Amino acid sequence: MGLDAGQREWLSPRVTHLVRPGWDVDFPRRERMPESFKAQVARPFLPRHFPGYETYLWIDADAWLQQWRAVDIYVAAAGRDRLAITPEIDRAYKRHYKRPKLLGMTLAWKNYRHAFGWRIADRLGRNPMVNCGAFALHREAPHWQAWSRVMTAVLQRTQFFFVEQTALNYVIFAERLPVNFLPAYCNWAPGDAAPAFDPERRLFVEPYAPYEPIGIMHLAGRDQKERVFRLQQLGGGAVETSLRYSDSRALCGIDAEPAMAASRVKPGSSRRDAAGGN
Known part of the structure; x- marks a missing residue:
């Protein structure tokens, strides 16, 4: 997504697969959404777009890899049935030293409210946001089906920028599928x-x-x-x-x-x- 013809031509011989996803989910007002939203909606469907792999490692296009050991950590932590992912928590992060939000209305809380309503926001909004800009997941892990199911249900009601991340956080904290939380340097x-x-x-x-x-x-x-x-x-x-x-x-x-x-x-x-x- 976002590459012009020349960039796709440069990239093509350097990768095994070059895929331009369509809409993986049908939802109201889809025609009004920006093209970039397809990349978010496609995330729970990576095994469909890139079949035949054991473990899928996603890194956002606005992130870059300094040390390969991070890849090894993600893949090892995922194993066969766990989501390897990093919460937005660290002793250095300034958000932990600020005055608490009024009534606990953090960005995570607002996203839960937008997606699921007040009751679930109050129950899950106190948890840290888990960032899906980098994660690893085995092809047979149950998270793929749960993630796509929850996100699809949310998209029938509302569409917003953090929809796929909020759906994945719901799968982690409400449905309690197995997860390995990695340190912030990952x-x-x-x-x-x-x-x-x-x-x-x-x-x-x-x-x-x-x-x-x-x-x-x-x-x-x-x-x-x-x-x-x-x-x-x-x-x-x-x-x-x-x-x-x-x-x-x-x-x-x-x-x-x-x-x-x-x-x-x-x-x-x-x-x-x-x-x-x-």
Whole structure:
């Protein structure tokens, strides 16, 4: 989704499958939804679009991979029957140090209310939001069917940006399907806490000891994609940089991306930004 013909041509020989999803679910007012909404609705149907694989690992197009070990962690944590996924919780995240929302009306609570009503919002809204921008799930895990069922039911009533994530959170906390919650460095949200930078290892790391390397950097939200971050460096000093993939490669001393230059991708479009940064 979001790639022009030239970008699809560049990508095609570098991947096994290149799929443009249609609408996997019929729901009211579908014709009014943006084309990008198909990518959200398609998420519970990945085995349908990419059949024949053992485990499915999803990483959002606004996230990029710094260390391959994050992939290994996700796949191992998923096993055959668990959802491997990262909640939006960390000791560094600023949201945990703010004054509580009036009546507990967090974004998670509002999403539950929008999707399921007040009663379920009051019951589940106190739980942390689990971010489906990165997850791993075995093809035979029961979550696929449960996720698609819940999301389809919600879409008959309402359509909103976080619909697939809210449906998955419902499956986790209301239907209690098995899950492995991973640490925040497996899906780091710099909008909640800027990482630190280790100039010796040339890696982005957690801002607090023991300074675990960030596995996946997730620039969720338009502001994070355009923002210049001021990062504390281990050993002293600070550095200012964008955390977009191309700028991060430059800071880490990695050669520029060879073919699909950033200038060829329009701002706000979707593409696969991933690199093994071992």
